[in-house]
Amino acid sequence: MPANLPPEAKAKWLKVSEAKTPEEKLKALEEFLSVVPKHKGTEKLRRQIKRQMALLRREIEARRQKKGRRFSFFVEKEGDVQLVLLGFPNSGKSTLLKSLTRASVEASPEPFETKKPTPGMLKWEGVYFQLVDTPSIMESAAKGAGLGVQVLSMARNADGLILVIDLSAGPEYQLRTLLKELEDFQISVSRGKCEVTIERRRGGGIVVMGELEGCSVADVQKLLRSYGIYNAAVRIRGRASLDDIESAVIAPRIYKPAIVVATKADLAPHNVDNVKRVLAELNLGIKVIPVDARSPGKEVGETIASYFFNELELMRIYTRNPRTGEIAYRPLVVRRGLRVIDLAEKIHSSLYENFKYARVWSDRLKFSPQRVGADFVLEDGDVVEIIAKA
Ligand SMILES: Nc1nc2c(ncn2[C@@H]2O[C@H](COP(=O)(O)OP(=O)(O)O)[C@@H](O)[C@H]2O)c(=O)[nH]1
Numbered sequence: 091m092p093a094n095l096p097p098e099a100k101a102k103w104l105k106v107s108e109a110k111t112p113e114e115k116l117k118a119l120e121e122f123l124s125v126v127p128k129h130k131g132t133e134k135l136r137r138q139i140k141r142q143m144a145l146l147r148r149e150i151e152a153r154r155q156k157k158g159r160r161f162s163f164f165v166e167k168e169g170d171v172q173l174v175l176l177g178f179p180n181s182g183k184s185t186l187l188k189s190l191t192r193a194s195v196e197a198s199p200e201p202f203e204t205k206k207p208t209p210g211m212l213k214w215e216g217v218y219f220q221l222v223d224t225p226s227i228m229e230s231a232a233k234g235a236g237l238g239v240q241v242l243s244m245a246r247n248a249d250g251l252i253l254v255i256d257l258s259a260g261p262e263y264q265l266r267t268l269l270k271e272l273e274d275f276q277i278s279v280s281r282g283k284c285e286v287t288i289e290r291r292r293g294g295g296i297v298v299m300g301e302l303e304g305c306s307v308a309d310v311q312k313l314l315r316s317y318g319i320y321n322a323a324v325r326i327r328g329r330a331s332l333d334d335i336e337s338a339v340i341a342p343r344i345y346k347p348a349i350v351v352a353t354k355a356d357l358a359p360h361n362v363d364n365v366k367r368v369l370a371e372l373n374l375g376i377k378v379i380p381v382d383a384r385s386p387g388k389e390v391g392e393t394i395a396s397y398f399f400n401e402l403e404l405m406r407i408y409t410r411n412p413r414t415g416e417i418a419y420r421p422l423v424v425r426r427g428l429r430v431i432d433l434a435e436k437i438h439s440s441l442y443e444n445f446k447y448a449r450v451w452s453d454r455l456k457f458s459p460q461r462v463g464a465d466f467v468l469e470d471g472d473v474v475e476i477i478a479k480a
């Protein structure tokens with residue numbers, strides 16, 4: 091049921107969406123909540139807001155505690171995809187990072203050895219995956235146990251998650267705990283009934299891509315405008331009701347694709363089935379890879395990379411220089427469904443503004459190269475040359 095908020099509340103919402111720091115956001119949410127009327131239609135909304143406020147309080151608190159420590163918890167994204175390793179102490183995160191990326195990290199039998207996040211790079215078919223080792227987490231991480239909040243915040247900023255589960259030490263408990271902590275931190279590892287993402291844009295009005303349920307595009311536009319959103323691309327996977335759209339504005343569900351790497355398979359191989367049983371019971375279609383983290387073999391890195399490449403719906407586009415005919419050695423890694431004009435915009439705003447046409451080289455085309463217009467949809471492996479107006 092849509093919340094049907096009074097204009098006063100929606101005006102306050104604008105303040106929330108403009109807030110820059112967690113402190114500002116918390117204050118704005120408090121003010122927003124105080125003007126949301128209490129009735130059946132706003133119950134869900136009020137619950138979502140309160141949950142968001144609780145998370146912000148924890149984040150603010152965690153940051154306060156962290157002050158004075160020497161290390162930073164922010165790992166600059168490098169490469170095309172950032173994957174964060176999450177797991178219990180001694181589960182083999184550092185060992186895995188080292189063997190998959192040859193990064194120099196310390197693996198050690200001491201629990202909680204890794205005190206700051208450490209990155210390493212895994213290269214696969216032209217795509218660079220940045221793997222990040224993190225301090226271990228455990229039960230109550232989302233409530234602030236250990237460095238839980240900092241680590242989960244990193245998970246929220248990552249593109250995907252690698253759940254590292256030690257098969258020799260109660261793997262079912264580890265898995266259930268990691269999943270619960272993620273859920274408590276409002277990170278979901280499963281796709282919901284529908285997924286709505288609202289991407290603010292500079293112009294172009296409100297465009298809806300995907301299927302609506304029980305409402306029209308005009309309803310969505312009206313709803314978003316009432317929240318002060320005038321230009322946006324609304325992407326829907328599955329079917330979304332007006333209520334789902336409103337939830338996406340107010341409390342976006344964060345979905346992160348995840349994989350389970352089950353370590354110490356050399357010690358307790360049969361426990362893999364228990365891990366799979368837990369996932370099946372929770373209805374999670376997450377892939378499980380049993381490994382000896384000390385020597386996982388090349389195919390493990392390949393499996394992880396191709397899994398996320400597909401889950402994140404990525405593709406590789408190679409640009410060709412129209413003057414020299416030179417094809418870029420490194421592809422641009424972008425979301426599937428990208429049009430030629432979107433690519434132009436990504437490369438440079440002047441290329442977007444002066445776009446004339448493009449040429450595409452690909453085996454899938456009858457004639458290659460083929461001259462194409464702005465709306466041509468690109469596919470993995472395409473070589474593209476963009477011609478601008480002189
Ligand atoms: N036998 C075996 N030992 C492992 C495996 N993975 C990690 N270890 C050992 O387990 C200990 C903890 O590993 P570490 O990578 O430091 O765990 P972290 O705390 O998750 O970073 C180290 O002594 C590793 O050598 C594995 O797959 N098999």
Ligand SMILES: [Mg+2]
Pocket residue numbers: 183184185196197198203204
């Ligand atoms: Mg470690």
